[in-house]
Amino acid sequence: MRYWLMKSEPSDVSVDDVAAMPKKTVNWYGVRNFQARNFMKDEMSVGDGVLFYHSSCPEPGVVGIAEVASAPYPDPTQFDRKSPYYDAKSKPEAPRWQHVDVRLVKKTRLLGLPELRTIPELAEMRVLQKGNRLSITPVSAAEWRKITSLLA
DNA sequence: GCCAACGTTGGC
């Protein structure tokens, strides 16, 4: 059992959007960074804990608790010529981009970036480091416990 | 809109 923080732009897929989806589940499409992809492809397991994070918005921060809900499989947007995530270099017989499904367990209050920065136990979190851009980052068990306790 | 950080591309 591992823990992850996954960023989504709410203008694309917000926590409320996921709450409204069948089974509160969304396929985590659009990741086009190899490091983030490798976390989904190689390191995630069904049932892993996920912090649902809103980025590139007026109030960035954690807005929900979710879980990994599938094994990795090819992101369909890579083959969709109309999608902004279309990748001409990816072939169906050798897909470049694998992703997982994510199921929202519960929407929480906003635990905003400024508040996250005030919590000493979270000082090492990847998402709080300067220059961090990675859209999926590992979260330690201690960080997970701290954050979920604040959101309980 | 700005800009720091950093991943990717492509010439050599």
Next chain:
DNA sequence: GCCAACGTTGGC
């Protein structure tokens, strides 16, 4: 394999 140029991310 190096590295400059370029594009993107994402907070402010």
